[in-house]
Amino acid sequence: MTAVSDLTAHTGYLLRIVSNAVSQEFARKVAGEGVTVAEWVMLRSLYGGKAVAPSALARKMGMTRGAISKLADRLLGKGLIERTGNPDDKRGQSLSVSAAGAKKVPVLARLADENDASFLAALSNDEQERLRALLYALIDKHGRSAMPLD
Amino acid sequence: MTAVSDLTAHTGYLLRIVSNAVSQEFARKVAGEGVTVAEWVMLRSLYGGKAVAPSALARKMGMTRGAISKLADRLLGKGLIERTGNPDDKRGQSLSVSAAGAKKVPVLARLADENDASFLAALSNDEQERLRALLYALIDKHGRSAMPLD
DNA sequence: TATTGTTATACTCTATAACTATA
DNA sequence: TATAGTTATAGAGTATAACAATA
DSSP states (O other): OOSSOOGGGOHHHHHHHHHHHHHHHHHHHHHTTTOOHHHHHHHHHHTTSOOBOHHHHHHHHTOOHHHHHHHHHHHHHTTSEEEEEOSSOTTOEEEEEOHHHHHHHHHHHHHHHHHHHHHHTTSOHHHHHHHHHHHHHHHHHHOTTTSOOO | OOSSOOGGGOHHHHHHHHHHHHHHHHHHHHHTTTOOHHHHHHHHHHTTSOOBOHHHHHHHHTOOHHHHHHHHHHHHHTTSEEEEEOSSOTTOEEEEEOHHHHHHHHHHHHHHHHHHHHHHTTSOHHHHHHHHHHHHHHHHHHOTTTSOOO
């Protein structure tokens, strides 16, 4: 054992390398559709459900309200989501997927499927399942608040 | 099977969540020592070896020369690395760890060890090994060029 | 002409904190 | 006073492209 551990001694470092590689490849793919990875996550989070308040979305996505506001601005500018007021509480806003956004989600989901499949093709089905199980175990043990999933 | 796959259907998404959680926690820890995660990676890459040319480091770390230059500037400003000219090729530069940097590396390595251990404590030793093996398999299959390790 | 390294510029992502409007 | 949301500011991280010096 050396006094100073190597970078590769840390699983966190390996995770960072693999995660960045997958995300960067996915980023290139969705860039062709004019969106970023963070925009895809917000869009998918809003898809197929009721309108959501920015503050609720912030909790769900593990981001600050300011970051959500900025991200929503970009998606609004692209016409992929809509923002409406809340009659009960005039402070409140609601975010929802627009018609154009709803049309784009399946296209992006397809790209996500392809990206994931091509990346994981290096592993057997059994290994893929084990990897998912281990990642889920880490997420569960560390609590959803630190790593919001839904 | 739904027409539009869920975010959690993608292993890349799970990887992103876990990786970000580990890295953000580590970032908080090393911030107490006045460095960022990327700075730690560069510092550790230079530690215990010969002086390295920025272009070689760029290949090694999977970054552009411009990004390396900017990162090196910050570490130089903090006095943790040194930059010297190359007598053989006057265009060339060499980056190496300074005395202050060499003193800081073991401290940061200790923080990395602790961060990794505390994060992985949720898994058994056996599971930890399996996770490392799976991540290594992905890195190997995808080639070092896309995901430089050393 | 090609290469090394730096600099200029730009954009994403994220955070903190100040601010506005409403409750 | 407290809350919802936005805006201002800042900094990390990264990329592309232009540039200067040298080969």
